[in-house]
Amino acid sequence: MRSLILTLLAIAFCDYGSAFTNVYPKLKSYPVREGEDVGDPLFLTPLIESGKIDEARQKASVQHKEMADVDSYAGYFTVNKQYNSNLFFWFFPAKINPENAPVVLWLQGGPGATSLYGLFTENGPFIVTEKQTLKFRKYSWNINHNVIYIDNPVGTGYSFTENEAGYATNETDVGRDMHEALVQFFSIFPELRENEFYVTGESYAGKYVPAVSHAIKDYNVKAKIKINLQGLAIGDGWTDPINQINYGDYLYQIGLIDFNAREQFTVMESKAKDLIKQGKYLEAGEVLDNLIDGDFGSKSLFQNLTGYNFYFNYLHIKDSNDSDLFAQFVQRPDIRKALHVGNRPFNTETNKVEKYLRADTTKSAAYIVEDLIKNYRILIYNGQLDIICAYPMTVNYLRNLDWPGAEKYKTAERKHWWVGNELAGYTKSVDNLTEVLVRNAGHMVPGDQPMWAWVMITHFTHRKHL
Template identity: 30%
Template sequence: MKVLRFACTVALLQFLCLVAIRAAPEGSLIRSIPGFTGRLPSVHHSGYVSLNGKPTGKKFLFYYFVASQRNPSKDPIVLWLNGGPGCSSFDGFVYEHGPFNFQAGQSKGSLPELHLNPFSWSKVSSILYLDSPCGVGLSYSDDPKNYATGDFQTASDTHAFLLKWFKLYPEFLSNPFYISGESYAGVYVPTLASAVVEGIRSGQQPLINFKGYLVGNGVADEYFDNNAIVPFAFGMGLISNDIFQACQKTCKGKYYNPRSQACSNNINRVYQALSDLNPYDILEPCYQYSSTKEVNKLEGLNWTFMSQKHFTKISGPRWSVRPLGRDGRVPLTQQAAATFHVPCINDDLATAWLNNESVRKAIHAAPATVAGRWMICSDRVEYSGEVDTLIPYHKNLTSQGYRALIYSGDHDRMVPFTGTQAWTRSMGYKIIEEWRSWLSNEQVAGFLQAYDKNLTFLNIKGAGHMVPQYKPMESLDFYSRWLDRKKI
């Protein structure tokens, strides 16, 4: 009887959700997912939104929309953006907080098996995954020149996408809308949020019900982010007291862009000690593809947050991966450059699933002959970094009343929490809640400090760069509480 009642409840919820999404574009509904057996836990839609390209042609941005499993007519809609720049938001869908957990197939060459994710963020919100900028993931253009972009063009294109998307799905215009992302989305999120706010101020239609944003392990400021690595390494026991004291003596607390040869030599000792670690999570092993060993073993490499820049052609002075003491990106061998694997990351499941033509057909994505092969981080985007610090963006947004949750996995070496904690404190807002622990499942899951202007800094104990991948239960906990405006 209980099983029958549950089945009827699920069926009723799905029917109501279908009714609620009555204005969705024809052909966007996903009816089945290759690799998954059973009924989808909520309604899924996907497809392309086309934008006018520059200088010519069109851009086709791919989205995958997961309706909330709780109350899609009222729950928040959260846009999710992975970073890079140039990395697909299917990283978040497959490995972090999407509706499914992916497992290897039973036989060699078979599709991955999909099972329901008990900690999906779609439990409490609708999620809109977007491959942005154009050329990333399943997004593509009919003009290769449109793969050249930068911080401002990406924000402009994503805002244009949102305006078109809400016209396609007007039934969600009244839902609270949030923007979220991780890593280089520390640039994407506040620049896009600023464009959305400017559109609201100017009366741009449709009027988006924007409420705030979340950034996970996101870059924010060249100085704060890069200067945090030495204190992080010492605090985590990755370097000796002798090395740390030598850095303090010769660098005087300024570890980024060393001003003296003695400081540079000591900083090199730090990076030598860190060279074999997984930069995304210092507790996890570094997954080795044979063709990327040379990338992972480069000695003296200043791993900043974005090893992905090995695989995306990027110009601009900020946060670049470089050998210490001289400018320029680390040179790669032909063999390493041809694979486009992100160092230490195993992307096999996502690559196998999203390059299967039956999967692409089911989710309304263009075939590989049109959109190209899916890669976790694109090799065709030419990206220009244009914003040196995002702190003024955060100040402007929070001062206007928009909510902001800045969260960090505390074992991430790419964007150390020490830098994120420092820049949020530097904004000068009044502390509303002093540093304290927060709980998940009656255990300490991390620490937070809350400020005036609806700004909260939160860290997650034992998590790496991709927080929901490492701590799914705890992530859903703080995410749902924050969205519901409950105490974390």
């Protein structure tokens, strides 16, 4: 049955685009050259299963002269032995009070974007310079959090599988594999099991974060190693497509299209929503690709009408991100050796991850959020200047959630959020839900407003009101 499903998916991949293609910058590949010393990949699962926890921890320690002042651990967790599927992680203990600091999992979106993007360009301890050296980020989340970055799902970044059947085809697969990795993580770091745990991420992680959180909730019932999940945070997330597809009105309101163009958007958006209602998710994806992405054919309607090739921040028409600096850095032989990835390819082309999740992209994860919000705290934040997952579209899906606080949320007072003497944004809180708009930020809020993002996540994980 699995082979039949994969065959059908392979056929489908040839016919339809994706509703939410990997919006992150395309990274370059820097293959290992013959004779370069990159060490061997470190697979920790056999050591964990043999009870050699101290050895696993010692071997996972990252040793490199440029990172000598920062403790960290990296390597592979095997999450499916049948397909030899492995997830790569890089863990940074908190600088302050790691024994009691919350444990935060960070997941990049895409689908298929490496979480090292977030580490190096948004909220991790390091920034890669043009000279391929490191400098420290002032507002790194690991100041007061134990932060785990995992390349998710299998096939992303340094994560890999040796069988086509190892790729995730839905969010259940994503949640299962991630839970397996987390159980192994807490086997190596048992002293952190009682710490509060939070699942966080951005963009397409608007699906990953609820899926992983829900998997933890379900597996905790019978799991020997229970994960102390307390909440989840999603930044500029793609969670509920049918209620987030409203680009025409938004682009019209910010002046990027005129009334006539808005009508063109409305027609295509209505078609996409009708297809979603009919369960024709791949066809809906094709419509949205023609509407926004333009990754699988000619330019999209958005590109043609606005002249933009960039939808992270409406103040910029094209990508000026220097993300290739970190891509080159993590593929250097000495860094490969330090991170214990050996000669494993760094997956810069994410087509396979995208293709196997293609039928998933226009499906809603709102029902998972509705279930989680009953027992866990949820932070939903958006950058003011984002296009692809714009604030009004996020609010629209939040207003359509079915949960005990739904009516209170619709009438709740929106408050100013100040950091010192700066107006950082606006916030609204009802029961377990906190919604935040971050001013002067685009799709990647921690990258655009690092101090405010750090204050925001700190208040959330330390149970303080903004």
